[in-house]
Amino acid sequence: GAVVSQHPSRVICKSGTSVKIECRSLDFQATTMFWYRQFPKKSLMLMATSNEGSKATYEQGVEKDKFLINHASLTLSTLTVTSAHPEDSSFYICSVAGPSSYEQYFGPGTRLTVT
């Protein structure tokens, strides 16, 4: 499967600031990437589908102006949490869609804490 990295692994930011999380596909050209959010002891919630060279598709209830997604190349997608608030604190995980569209390969996740 594809190797996926995320940076940073952990980040602490102050309320009102913005933070960018990177998701990289290290050995595979990823046309499609996904961003998930996971609350403590909860399942993964799909936030958006990121397509290279086009706008992301957001799931219902996800604020596109707050969670900015950019997929400028076949190996990099970024998620920017704008004007972060403590309720944005969560574990954010990205995944890469494999050559067979039904497979996804997950990154190690980024723990965001907003103080």
Added chain:
Amino acid sequence: AQSVTQLDSQVPVFEEAPVELRCNYSSSVSVYLFWYVQYPNQGLQLLLKYLSGSTLVKGINGFEAEFNKSQTSFHLRKPSVHISDTAEYFCAVSDEDSSYKLIFGSGTRLLVRP
């Protein structure tokens, strides 16, 4: 619409005992089914998947799962668990109608005790 149900939020079991983690799904079309494992503060690792063919699927770390279409189930089993199997396990479903998005169950925490 798809959905995945993992009825057991936590399954405690003694080391070397067998275990079954239950997963039921609902979908109106042909599905692809997955089991993922998540260790603390880590991403998801694929244990096994059912795409088509044989209904008994073998995965990594000695896990296997059986696709049962009539019961819409995809239960995960291991004949003898280790302490290191302690983790969160997620069942997920995908299909063509949903553009291959993964829908996850709520997860089952497997707690292996010595």
